[in-house]
Amino acid sequence: MALYDTRRRRNHLAMTLAIAATVFGLAWLVLILGELLWQGFSGLSLAVFTQMTPPPGSAGGLLNPIVGSLVMTVIAVAIGTPLGMLAGTYMAEYGRYDKLTMVVRFINDILLSAPSIVIGLFIYEVMVAQMGHFSGWAGAVSLAVIVVPVVVRTTEDMLILVPDTLREAAASIGLPRSLMIRKVAYRAARAGMVTGVLLAVARISGETAPLLFTALNNQFWSLDLNAPVASLPVVIFQFALSPYHDWQKLAWTGALIITLAVLALSIIARTLSATRKSS
Amino acid sequence: MVDLALKGEAVPVSKPADRADVLKRLRLNDLVFRVLTRSAAVAVLIILGGIIISLVHGAWPALAKFGLGFLVSDSWNPVTNKFGAVAPIYGTLVTSAVAMVIAVPIGLFIAVFLTEICPMWLRRPIGIAIELLAGIPSIIYGIWGLFVFAPFLQQYVQPFLIDVFGNVPILSDLFAGPPYGIGILTAGLILAIMVLPFITSISRDVFAAVPPVLKEAAYGLGCTTWEVSRYVVLPFTRVGVIGGVMLALGRALGETMAVTFVIGNAHRISASILAPGTTISATIANEFTEAVGDLYTSSLIALGLILFVITFIVLAAARLMLMRLNARVGR
Numbered sequence: 258m259a260l261y262d263t264r265r266r267r268n269h270l271a272m273t274l275a276i277a278a279t280v281f282g283l284a285w286l287v288l289i290l291g292e293l294l295w296q297g298f299s300g301l302s303l304a305v306f307t308q309m310t311p312p313p314g315s316a317g318g319l320l321n322p323i324v325g326s327l328v329m330t331v332i333a334v335a336i337g338t339p340l341g342m343l344a345g346t347y348m349a350e351y352g353r354y355d356k357l358t359m360v361v362r363f364i365n366d367i368l369l370s371a372p373s374i375v376i377g378l379f380i381y382e383v384m385v386a387q388m389g390h391f392s393g394w395a396g397a398v399s400l401a402v403i404v405v406p407v408v409v410r411t412t413e414d415m416l417i418l419v420p421d422t423l424r425e426a427a428a429s430i431g432l433p434r435s436l437m438i439r440k441v442a443y444r445a446a447r448a449g450m451v452t453g454v455l456l457a458v459a460r461i462s463g464e465t466a467p468l469l470f471t472a473l474n475n476q477f478w479s480l481d482l483n484a485p486v487a488s489l490p491v492v493i494f495q496f497a498l499s500p501y502h503d504w505q506k507l508a509w510t511g512a513l514i515i516t517l518a519v520l521a522l523s524i525i526a527r528t529l530s531a532t533r534k535s536s
Numbered sequence: 537m538v539d540l541a542l543k544g545e546a547v548p549v550s551k552p553a554d555r556a557d558v559l560k561r562l563r564l565n566d567l568v569f570r571v572l573t574r575s576a577a578v579a580v581l582i583i584l585g586g587i588i589i590s591l592v593h594g595a596w597p598a599l600a601k602f603g604l605g606f607l608v609s610d611s612w613n614p615v616t617n618k619f620g621a622v623a624p625i626y627g628t629l630v631t632s633a634v635a636m637v638i639a640v641p642i643g644l645f646i647a648v649f650l651t652e653i654c655p656m657w658l659r660r661p662i663g664i665a666i667e668l669l670a671g672i673p674s675i676i677y678g679i680w681g682l683f684v685f686a687p688f689l690q691q692y693v694q695p696f697l698i699d700v701f702g703n704v705p706i707l708s709d710l711f712a713g714p715p716y717g718i719g720i721l722t723a724g725l726i727l728a729i730m731v732l733p734f735i736t737s738i739s740r741d742v743f744a745a746v747p748p749v750l751k752e753a754a755y756g757l758g759c760t761t762w763e764v765s766r767y768v769v770l771p772f773t774r775v776g777v778i779g780g781v782m783l784a785l786g787r788a789l790g791e792t793m794a795v796t797f798v799i800g801n802a803h804r805i806s807a808s809i810l811a812p813g814t815t816i817s818a819t820i821a822n823e824f825t826e827a828v829g830d831l832y833t834s835s836l837i838a839l840g841l842i843l844f845v846i847t848f849i850v851l852a853a854a855r856l857m858l859m860r861l862n863a864r865v866g867r
Contacts, residue, residue: 268760272653278645279654282666282736285729289672289680296683343576351570352577361577363859364584367851370783371844372790374817375587378840381824382590402583409580433562435569463673466792466817470824490675494793497679505683512676523671527664 290516297513300506305514309478310492313501319511321478322487325393326462328480329472329488332397333461337404338454344405345412350438353417362413368406376402377467385471393486396472403464404457411453415446452526459522463515465490489515587844595838597830606838612803612819614828619835621842623803627720627813628843631795632788634724634809635731640781642728643735648765650736651743663740670733678797681726682718686798689725690717694810712808718800720809726794731784738780742773742861776861782854790847792817816843 304318311317344365348358380399385391419442427437443450473485474495480486493511496504598619599606609620646666650659694715701707746769754768770777800812801822814822816839827833 264760264763268762271648271762271765275645275649275653278642279649279662279666281642282646282669282732283662285732286665286669288684289676292680292684293676340576340579343573344580347570347573347577351573357574357577361580363852363855365580366855367848368580368584370786370790370847370851371587372792372817372847374790374792374820375591375840375844375847378594378820378824378837379587379590382594382837383586386594405580405583433566435566436562438569459671463675465673465675466821469821473825490673490793493675493679494796497682497797508679512679515673516676519671519673520668523668 293509293513293516296506296509300510301513305507305510310476310487310496310507311503312476313499313504316503317507319489319492319507319514321475322489322492322511323514324480325472325475325486326489328482329393329397329400329468329486330458330462332394332482333400333404334454334458336398337401337457338408340401341405341408341453341457342412342450345409345416346438348409348413349416350434350442361409365406365409368402369410372466373403373464374466374469377469377471380467380471390483391471391473391485393472393482393484396468396486396488397482399467399471400461400464403461403467407457407460408450408453411456412446412450415449415453416442418449419445448529452530455522455526455529459519459526462522463490463519465494469494591837591841591844595834595841598834598838601831602835606835607842610803610805614832617829617831619831621816621835621839623805624814624816624819624839625842626805627723627799628789628815628817628846630720630809630813631723631727631799631815632785634721635727635788636781636785638725638728639732639735639784643732643784644739644770644777646732646736647739647743648769650740651769652761652765663737666736667733669729670737674730674791674793677726677730677794681722681794681798685726686717686722689722690715694721697810709807710809713806713810715810716800716812718798719811720799720813723795723799723813723815724809726798727788727791730791730794731788734784734787735780738783738858739773739777742776742780743769745776746772775857779854779857779861782850782857786847786851786854789850790817790843792821796821816840 304316305320306318306323307320308316308318309321310319344361348361352358376399380395380402384395384398388395423441423445424437427441428434432440468488468491472488472491474491475485475487489511493508493515496508496511499505602609602619606619606621607625608622609618610622611618611620612623613619650663654662694717697711698713698715701711750768750772751764754764759767795815796818799814799818801814801818802812803814803819804811806813820836820840824833824836827836
């Protein structure tokens with residue numbers, strides 16, 4: 258009986274630990290989001306979205322970094338999405354069992370979690386050092402490099418899920434392969450592929466490291482992509498580490514805006530993929 | 537069609553030549569699309585090749601100057617132009633180790649909770665909530681760590697650790713010194729929170745893939761839930777769990793912003809994990825734009841190259857393990 262008791266006690270202990278671990282994990286989410294809402298909301302006002310970043314000690318907003326982030330994100334997605342989708346298409350449709358596909362899948366998975374600061378260094382070497390100055394283009398391209406693996410992965414996964422019977426039906430009425438892919442496979446996998454793009458946007462909208470020495474930062478209103486461009490994450494980084502209270506306040510507000518945007522994107526992506534699964 | 541035929545008008549029948557034209561066009565279309573997608577796939581490889589080549593190219597001046605000494609020297613002095621990578625490498629490894637020591641057991645326990653004891657209706661919401669932790673941008677962890685977590689550690693946790701372990705032989709060195717708040721331990725803790733969702737979601741997925749028959753057999757023998765998890769589920773999913781842990785390790789090694797905020801950016805190696813230090817990524821983030829002189833910049837890029845090589849090996853190992861697992865499940 259003693260052995261039985263020990264086993265039961267050990268089981269109870271382990272299960273309590275499991276519950277405690279879960280509470281521990283969830284607690285961080287609550288703590289971080291709570292603090293963010295608490296600190297960020299008080300600074301949230303119309304001025305944040307209509308005024309430029311201020312010099313220390315005066316009031317201002319985050320208009321130029323917000324616009325800079327949006328512009329660079331749009332360009333990054335415009336470059337990264339077609340490339341990623343085409344690569345994913347090859348891997349799922351043309352060369353599903355190729356050597357090439359195996360290698361690309363492996364490399365892509367590594368790029369997916371490669372340190373983003375290394376990608377910043379890469380673009381610095383390739384673009385900034387060659388052009389001789391920091392630029393919005395370099396920032397956008399470094400973000401695009403992060404977009405590509407995310408889109409490749411989801412495109413491939415989603416196209417593989419498309420039933421082969423659909424492809425066979427299309428082929429049987431004489432559709433050539435490229436038309437079959439574009440008219441049948443893409444449509445069947447559309448929700449999943451859109452999810453992938455949303456996830457990629459969520460991923461890059463908080464990225465700071467690759468922008469630090471590609472797009473740099475800009476105190477002023479500038480849409481010239483050949484010059485340094487301000488971005489929300491970099492401004493948060495700079496303002497949070499500054500000794501000025503106003504700047505720190507703005508950093509919290511910016512952090513709240515980014516987090517809300519990212520969480521909204523991932524929730525939309527999740528519901529999109531959930532409806533696809535259940536249908 | 538019938539109407540047309542009744543009216544006596546000719547039904548347009550495509551001539552063999554037209555048909556051949558159309559087929560030719562379609563075939564060309566097909567070829568173009570195929571080549572296009574294939575080059576896009578190759579472009580992914582080119583990106584990786586480009587990263588490696590440009591890093592080696594950028595790091596070359598420093599590597600040529602310092603040689604292998606770069607890897608064993610711990611001086612980092614922009615004034616005398618002497619650079620060595622030991623301090624950042626040490627910081628990177630130690631912060632990641634701290635993160636893994638904390639995150640692995642907790643992540644596994646959460647996975648056990650989600651697959652074994654959590655009521656069905658709660659599984660999805662809790663799973664999503666844990667995964668949201670992975671969705672929070674790293675800069676948010678950084679700003680939170682700097683303003684909230686570090687002061688908390690400084691006031692409550694670190695004095696406690698110093699008091700408790702102050703007289704224990706080895707641990708007293710590990711937890712020595714004044715409570716700075718920021719430092720190796722703080723960075724490690726933040727990293728632990730950040731990689732927790734990766735460990736949890738992969739282990740949960742592989743735990744859920746254990747054939748029910750195995751678990752039922754163990755339960756039928758009278759095993760407790762803990763015994764089933766520990767002696768049936770975990771051994772069965774070992775490869776997948778290790779793969780997930782390696783993936784998380786790869787993330788922890790390369791994480792930049794969160795660490796940069798709380799590490800303290802001090803180029804020194806101290807025995808105490810309460811002391812400030814630096815990591816490879818934090819050094820690059822802090823110093824790159826301010827680096828004056830080719831050798832300084834080149835040394836920083838060399839650090840980036842080292843980081844890339846380390847994470848590449850870790851991530852490649854993780855992927856190989858997960859691929860092996862998939863092959864087994866597929867069979």
